[in-house]
Amino acid sequence: MDIRIRKASPLQVKTACLVIGIYEKGFSELIYKELDQLLGGLLHKARRSGEFTGRKGEQILFQPAGQLPAERVLLVGLGPKAEGSLDGIRLAAGSAMQVLTSKKFGQAAFALPLCAVRQSDWADRVQATAEGALLAGYRYDRFLGDKAKEARKLPQTLTLLIESNHDKQACESALDRAQKLCRAVITARDLVNAPGNVKSPAYLAEQAQAAADQCSLKCKILGQKELTKAGCGALLGVAQGSVREPQMILLEHQGGQKGQAPVVLVGKGVVFDAGGISLKPAEKMDEMKMDMAGGAAVIGTLFAAALLELPINLVGIVPAVENLPSGTAYRPGDILTSLSGQTIEVLNTDAEGRLILADALTYAKRYEPRMVIDLATLTGACIIALGHHATAVLGNDQKLVDALLNAGKESGERLWQLPLWDDYDQQIKSDVADVKNTGGRPAGTITAAAFLKKFAGDFDWAHLDIAGTAWRDQDQPYIPKGGTGVGVRLLVAFLQDLAGSVK
Ligand code: BES
Ligand code: MN
Numbered sequence: 001m002d003i004r005i006r007k008a009s010p011l012q013v014k015t016a017c018l019v020i021g022i023y024e025k026g027f028s029e030l031i032y033k034e035l036d037q038l039l040g041g042l043l044h045k046a047r048r049s050g051e052f053t054g055r056k057g058e059q060i061l062f063q064p065a066g067q068l069p070a071e072r073v074l075l076v077g078l079g080p081k082a083e084g085s086l087d088g089i090r091l092a093a094g095s096a097m098q099v100l101t102s103k104k105f106g107q108a109a110f111a112l113p114l115c116a117v118r119q120s121d122w123a124d125r126v127q128a129t130a131e132g133a134l135l136a137g138y139r140y141d142r143f144l145g146d147k148a149k150e151a152r153k154l155p156q157t158l159t160l161l162i163e164s165n166h167d168k169q170a171c172e173s174a175l176d177r178a179q180k181l182c183r184a185v186i187t188a189r190d191l192v193n194a195p196g197n198v199k200s201p202a203y204l205a206e207q208a209q210a211a212a213d214q215c216s217l218k219c220k221i222l223g224q225k226e227l228t229k230a231g232c233g234a235l236l237g238v239a240q241g242s243v244r245e246p247q248m249i250l251l252e253h254q255g256g257q258k259g260q261a262p263v264v265l266v267g268k269g270v271v272f273d274a275g276g277i278s279l280k281p282a283e284k285m286d287e288m289k290m291d292m293a294g295g296a297a298v299i300g301t302l303f304a305a306a307l308l309e310l311p312i313n314l315v316g317i318v319p320a321v322e323n324l325p326s327g328t329a330y331r332p333g334d335i336l337t338s339l340s341g342q343t344i345e346v347l348n349t350d351a352e353g354r355l356i357l358a359d360a361l362t363y364a365k366r367y368e369p370r371m372v373i374d375l376a377t378l379t380g381a382c383i384i385a386l387g388h389h390a391t392a393v394l395g396n397d398q399k400l401v402d403a404l405l406n407a408g409k410e411s412g413e414r415l416w417q418l419p420l421w422d423d424y425d426q427q428i429k430s431d432v433a434d435v436k437n438t439g440g441r442p443a444g445t446i447t448a449a450a451f452l453k454k455f456a457g458d459f460d461w462a463h464l465d466i467a468g469t470a471w472r473d474q475d476q477p478y479i480p481k482g483g484t485g486v487g488v489r490l491l492v493a494f495l496q497d498l499a500g501s502v503k
């Protein structure tokens with residue numbers, strides 16, 4: 001899909017389909033009045049009948065009979081203007097793409113960048129439009145035959161329309177940023193969607209290396225031998241049930257000054273989580289191929305940081321293992337000695353994510369980090385608490401949490417904070433080890449974070465539980481079902497803010 005920027009007035013553009021956004025109660029603006037006139041009053045009529053009133057997600061397709069150069073006009077509702085946001089633009093572009101693809105239009109022009117959004121300029125809106133369109137166009141089709149692939153045709157070209165007095169150069173760089181960012185998000189989605197038989201820990205490591213080969217990232221991989229030598233007893237405990245060797249993926253982006261303390265990102269990389277000896281039920285177990293989505297987000301974010309040349313030092317750590325039951329698997333009751341030296345009583349082998357993260361967080365100390373953020377599909381309890389509409393955030397530094405919450409608003413990848421009071425530590429006290437790996441049913445997401453806190457040391461740290469947001473089983477306007485790539489756009493927004501505040 002080729003995307004271009006063009007200075008032109010929407011109503012004078014020759015195109016197969018002109019896509020226009022409209023706020024609820026925004027019909028009196030000049031452009032819509034003109035459009036209504038050209039359509040012989042059809043817009044007004046649709047509004048009067050209640051068929052199209054500009055509500056969020058509403059769409060209506062007109063076929064003008066030659067009164068304007070566009071062959072079709074697709075109107076997309078943006079909801080109340082006071083609530084207008086860049087994510088509203090992304091959603092509108094995404095839902096327009098669904099129509100364009102289903103109707104097999106080869107070309108379209110988007111007038112979405114002209115929709116006013118508070119605290120945004122033309123370039124921001126161009127970027128949001130392009131992101132919505134590119135992310136909506138994604139499908140995981142690696143295992144589909146040519147016929148199935150061809151059945152779904154994306155438009156060949158999209159034109160993003162801007163007004164004559166706007167800075168085309170700035171809009172073109174915004175488009176370029178959107179393309180780089182979406183390439184990284186799509187890399188993450190592809191990793192999450194890859195099936196377990198393909199996706200061994202070694203495969204994840206190869207893919208991280210392949211991403212690094214396409215940009216300026218440094219990539220280092222630790223295998224079973226190095227992990228044993230280092231003393232990653234918690235990670236190795238989880239890994240021992242699978243014949244596939246565990247890996248620790250280390251990525252580095254040097255965008256800041258030499259010697260500047262890096263931000264370290266840690267992502268859970270369980271390539272398949274059967275639960276181990278504490279076996280999961282069969283229903284939806286297939287979805288547990290997504291249990292490395294935190295790792296995919298870290299690889300994707302590092303890739304984006306390199307492509308976008310973010311002026312910041314960044315390290316990515318992805319502990320990658322497979323959690324299977326077998327004759328060599330770890331058992332409930334086992335006591336593992338973690339890299340930090342703390343001992344862990346395993347009460348449930350299905351609480352494996354926190355074990356591998358414990359060692360990865362300890363490993364992060366070697367980089368003398370400025371701060372550490374981990375992402376993990378850590379608890380089913382998170383889905384019970386927040387459903388699929390928000391990632392849970394917890395941490396030991398409120399400033400960091402606030403900055404992440406803010407990036408969530410900017411990116412549309414929303415976060416919701418849960419408390420991390422010391423009171424919860426009671427639930428993970430063990431009689432025979434320093435800590436146990438489950439805290440019972442109450443507040444499962446919080447006790448998992450309380451466990452991680454014991455390994456986060458004294459650096460600023462935040463934990464993102466993406467169990468509900470990493471995978472969707474229903475299409476969203478710009479998030480097709482399957483792996484969402486959540487975390488990449490969030491963290492890039494966060495890092496951009498952080499780099500900006502340093503300068
Ligand atoms: N990977 C799962 C959490 C999960 C569940 C993610 C559903 C996405 C969708 C994690 O390893 C797990 O099994 N957690 C257990 C912890 C429990 C045994 C303390 C859970 O949530 O049930
Ligand atoms: Mn599990």
Ligand code: ZN
Pocket residue numbers: 270273291350352353377378
């Ligand atoms: Zn898991």
